[in-house]
Amino acid sequence: MFNDLIGSKPSRRWGLMALITTLSLGLVLWLGGVTWQAPDAFAQDPEATEISTPANAAVYRFTLGDFKAMVINDGTLTFPVSFFVPNADPAAASAALENHFLATDNLSAYVNALYLETDDHRVLVDTGAGNTFGPTVGYLVQNLEAAGISADSIDTILLTHAHADHIGGLLNDAGELAFKNAEYYISEPEWDFWQAPTVTMPNSLLDQETQATLVGVAKERLTAIADRTTRFALGAEIVPGITAVPSVGHTPGQVSYLITSGEDSLLATGDVFFSDPLNLEHPNWEVVFDTDPKQGIETRKQLLEAIADSRRLVMVPHMPFPGLGHVGSQGEAYGWEPILWEFMYGN
């Protein structure tokens, strides 16, 4: 299904990358005989109650055919690894992270959103967490405006799904619409799921309190945009050049967006994977945030295969900023090839 929707091109292998990684590791150990521990720079400080202006660059500009594009960071969220993949063997999870020189206790999820200037629209894909997830996130509007894009100039908001870290930013701290001139788009099954009188997640691995919080935020935010929202069928073209690709499992109506302009295309995924060591190398591990973890695994594997086969550029909300990259495959596992941040001159 996914190959039909996002196309297919020859596969790329990443065995060479693994070989280079292995050789590099050996070289490091040979050179120094010392172990190097990645700084735990992204762990949330439990004492932190307020974070002032972000002190580093938080936008990444690129072009996609005739479209201007930009990834905007909203902040980061940090979770214990054991919470994130609760059914994975802890030793295997630690090994996967250690192989990438990552901390084994906590895992940071970036919160990235995508801005597009198409021929006719100023589009935002997802809105960040707003004020729903504490002081380490909620900087999307600030960073967007620092890049010269006012929130009022956004006319189209596409939602991948209705979790708080994607729709929290629909409202500002005063409870008003943060993007007051926008039209909103969300899939019909996603809307229906969260707006049902009683929302149940019988397969979810999340505790009841967290489930209730997610439901509360979704109902509040979706109700606030109700009269300006178009609900679309999975697979529909939303605006010219942007098509919704079903990506269900994380939530019942989640979509990714396939964006095409000229010869270029980009798949802006919903929450299909979060971490290359955990979810790409081990796509069969259940993820705590998936409403239906088993369906989430099936979608993850199908979408990863389609992305790898098509060699298509992807933008992933929770991968390290800017969250742009490619996916390679080797057997049952996948690997992440990030687009690296680069210095840019002028506009």
Ligand SMILES: [Zn+2]
């Ligand atoms: Zn998310």
